[in-house]
Amino acid sequence: MTPIDHSAPPLLQARGLRFARNDEPVFGPLDFAVDAGEALLVQGDNGAGKTTLLRVLAGLLRADEGQIDIDGRPAHPARRARAIAYLGHLPGLKADLSALENLNFLCGLQGRRRAQLPENALGIVGLAGYEDALARQLSAGQKKRLSLARLWLAPAPVWLLDEPYANLDLDGIELVNRMVQAHLREGGAALVTTHGAYAAPPVRTRMLVLGAPSRLADAEAGHA
Ligand SMILES: Nc1ncnc2c1ncn2[C@@H]1O[C@H](COP(=O)(O)OP(=O)(O)OP(=O)(O)O)[C@@H](O)[C@H]1O
Known part of the structure; x- marks a missing residue:
């Protein structure tokens, strides 16, 4: 196990982050940070902007x-590529390759x-x-499991998980939590989006609730 350095800058930090479509605000300005060893649960109703936030990150x-920092430094593309693993709604698999070929x-x-x-x-998985x-x-569930296998293999420290329980x-929900x-x-x-109704990882979790207006509920919602 790698010891967690509590004096280190947050693995991921957003400051004054704001996103709009056609001049309609989707979220923000948002300020939050996620440290090593921590999960941020991003909650909100359908259309609240959870997926959009993860895609921006x-x-x-x-x-x-606004500004996004990784390890205390601006999140330019090469740093993002090293640091971030993104699990989106779509499995992102090559349909005509086998499960193992996809992973390789x-x-x-x-x-x-x-x-x-x-x-x-x-x-x-x-x-x-x-x-x-x-x-x-x-x-669909097996495809999600294959995407989870990819996530498990990824060397990136920051996981962005969009509705990972879908x-x-x-057993799959417990797998995600493990x-x-x-x-x-x-x-x-990890940043994990959910509708908030049915599942959340049993870890040290903070919550970011998207809605109108967006607010950071710095609540210890963890079960651990
Ligand atoms: N490609 C797009 N073009 C235009 N508007 C979009 C697009 N994608 C999302 N939106 C709009 O942006 C807003 C936020 O959508 P987003 O997908 O981020 O919400 P969400 O919280 O992830 O929702 P859900 O829980 O339904 O997945 C919604 O009003 C949606 O209609």
């Missing part, structure tokens, strides 16, 4: 105002954690025996 959309392809592109092998990751199954033949059965717990124990951090 991942660098897939440009904020109208993505590891080749984005690197992988040392000592973590794609075959083992498939086992961890409950897809042992599906190595040769084509991605397009997997169910399409998963109870993965987040292990990632935080190793000094990582």
